[in-house]
Amino acid sequence: MQVKIFRILSIVFIFISHGLSAQSYDEVSELIRFRIESDEPRDKIEIRNVSLLTIEDIIRFYTDRTFEKAWSANGFLTEEAYELRFEIKQAEFDGLIPEDYNLAIIESFFLTFEENKKNGVQNEVGDLADLDIFLSDAYFHLAKNLEIGKVDPSKIGEDWEISRKAPVHDYPQLLEEALVEKSIRKSFESLYPQFSIYKKGREVIRELTAKVKEDTLNWKKIKVDKAIHVGETNSQIPRIRERLIYGELLEKYTFQDEKLYDSIMLDAVKNFQGINGLEIDGVIGSQTAELFNDSPQDRLDKARVNMERLRWLPDTVKNAEFILVNIANFQLDYLKNLDTLISERVIVGKKYHETPIFMAEMSYIVFSPYWNIPYSITRGEIIPSVRKNPNYIASKNMEVVTTSGKVVDPSTIDWNAKSFPYLVRQKPGEWNSLGLVKFMFPNKHNVYIHDTNARSLFALDDRARSHGCIRINNPQDFAKTLLANDPKWTMEKIESAMHQNQETVVTLDRKIPVVLVYLTFWADSKGEAHFRDDIYDRDAEVLEALNK
Template sequence: MQKIFLVLLFFIASSAVFAFQSIESDPIAALLRTKLELENPTEKLEVSGRVLESDVLVHRFYADRDFEEVWSRNGILLELAYEMRFEIRQAKFDGLVPEDYHLALIDAYFQTFEANKAAKKPNEAGELVALELLLTDAFFKLAEDLELGKVDPAKLNGDWEIARKTSRTSYLDLLNEAIAKGEVRQNLESLYPKFTIYKKGREVLRVMDERAKADTLDWKAVKLDKAIKVGESHAAIPVLRERLNYWGYAKSQSVLDPKLYDSTMFLGVKEFQLRNGMEPDGVIGKNTAIGLNASPALLMEKAAVNLERLRWLPDTVQNLELILVNIANYQLDYVDKLDTLFSARVIVGKLYHESPIFTAQMSYIVFSPYWNIPPSIARKEIIPAVRRNPSYLSQKNMDVVTFSGKQVDPASINWSAKSFPYMIRQKPGGSNSLGLVKFMFPNNHNVYIHDTPSRSLFSREDRALSHGCIRLENPALFAQTLLKADPSWTAEKIDQAMHQNKEQIVSLPRKIPVVLLYLTFWADSKGQAHFRQDIYDRDAEVLAALKQ
């Protein structure tokens, strides 16, 4: 037994000596080990004045490979190093900042090494080690930002409550795989959000970047004192026509009167409005002017913000049956296995009653619903109205109940009292503020999707009008689509259920994820860019965090 133990000790000692000798015989490995092991463990590792964000991973990575270099061999840069630098540069098409990944410093080392090559001088070991660490740290940091996003949405002021993803990837394994295959691009691309619109959005950003390089237009904001209709003259028309031509919405042509809003320009304006989510009426109003004020550089920033938002979304919302509400686009889409089965316009929360961003599970439908008025609305709107007009409740088809559901005579209530221990609700019917049906996905915000008696509002271009809930155009068809698995729910039966004097609750056969999100840019399956106005002024904060 003692002999076996001595033999084991001999092999362990021999292995340690061999490893030590192999490191000592490789000056790059020796320098890497010295740099990584002798730095102050309480501080972030620095290389050429730059802090390594992933220093722990970097140390583990090189320790696992006995401090053997990756990006160079025998003092010469490998093709893999050039590919890594290229991917850092390409990060701008993900809306990220290449300098976050040490690009300027990496470029400086590349220039030095290329100059050495031209002068037939050897590269210094210390500089090779510095570049080695910078490229590896850049890989780990870029991988993390591509998978999870650079910005933590929980730290933003905006009401984004979709839980941030947790990493499902070993970045150590990912880099080792990239080295084994000699392929950086493919491994980093595996971290992209799996939504088709992400890759399409990257391509839009690439095209916009080329446009921005060649852009010579003056994008000074055009401000209108009134809407311009076709046939009218205005001093801003020449500039607006030039911008329409730039984006390909109106054919360049000589005009007799440059200030005249002519019929050719009118067609271009309508096409521009349609693409950008506006009413295609051809009238150049505030929203159209704002859209035409957007330069390529500004649109690139908007695209960058929204690619980051796509990185925040959990993978569980892809390729599923789900209900997607893009608040900035005023639209609801019901998607099942990538097929859009239903689309409709929606009305969302006002600026001071913003619809929150979250996910929940839709589980039931309520036909002919009561509207249980939220205490905040009752306190701020309903109770003051009753004080002014004692007949207000009867006129609005409302009643008062205790929290146990017992009816209370409004005449017995002191409407001037400080406390109000009751609940006000609006009875089912055509005048009910929820309309004839509501779709429930229980959540902390008491937000749901519902019908509305104010159908004329759906024709408006700006539809941020509600207290936070989502009002839906054509809710009867939506109900029929959700209940399609049960053939007894015909259009006639749904219409009947929507016109009763009491509620009817219908459970869905399965829970359907509802995702409320906020995208002011996306690219469709054909690669066409779609931009929307930032109705809640949320883009600037994300952009600032991306640039920080």
């Protein structure tokens, strides 16, 4: 009995020598356990009338560590606690909202503790226990949002058909490791999307956030009735010049006529067009003028939306070889071992025929293809045209076939009948709407990449012109790159295969992931921000969900 009493007194002495009573030490862990335990089933845990965000992670984390406190020692907050508070605030630069992680109540605890320290007052044990739980809860919730995104794209009208990735990390284990290694920041960075453009995007958001706070510009809408060429005068030029200077694309300078679009402005306008994916011609048309209306807040909102989209992307995008189509940028990139081997202009679906967002695997190429015309186009466009012009089918190098593939004479068909039990296809050739080759990645949308006979459209800034498929500018170069593993497919053979009367199907020696995404903002490897027009009006819905 005396030995037992001696041991208890020894433990008490150790606690006192560290400036903390045995009772208060026991009470912090005991209170954490008390807050989490319940004798009744419940859907939520409330601390000071505030619901926790991550109940399962909280229960497992504290149970595994036998309810030992994580964020304080000897009655004082650890450096890791301060680091976590800082990282919650830094979530703003991920496009997230720090207040989503109970920042207000966490801040109130910190202020109380700092005031206690200033006045030489000991922190309340209950406050230490409650803050401990709030900090861990905030860590788990922020970790999940960084890894897979805050918004579930399947719950909004985003039409994002790429499956949302499942969390890979065990957040309680990740936090335990971060506490041992004393590196909260590093643990959060491990959750970022593994694309360099994500970290670069954070820096752009940091800059935009500062600009929003400093912004005093009048963002009255700029609108031009006709294109403005260098050397011409226009009442909108002073406002355009002001915005170029504000965007640090033009330095202040002395001018004789404020309404003159002078040669000094020309390079700045071209630079602005390049950053925004427009034709770099120095002509201020309607599209260029419209982009001058994006305020820092508008751009910050757009950046936030697209950082969230990057968090949605699955790890398969990191494959050594894949094809990436950014619909909003009208561009296709073929990447292999992190090198961009092909970068081509593309034409995508116009409004109401939007190119969907999804992933599939390219497995074969068809040279000199037939165009098997979708029934919706047959019903809406071809049948009405034949009713007006009986020679329409022949004039467009088309043919009518049965479902078994038998060719039918168009003159034997009743084009006014209610039902149309046939298929219409366009034969291979220069005037085929698919052009001379198509690249197939089978999918439920029947979307693929193909050539086109309407080549003038590639010169346009707005290339949302198709029924949903993707038209590529230089298909022969794309085919050559995809077939590079097979030496017999020379450029001469490819050109020959593209000019036949019958289809030639070539199976690729591997399946290549094709990723169709919709990004209206990204930052390149140099940290340059790129913004694109929201051609399908999808950003607002994601932004609204982010702000909830």
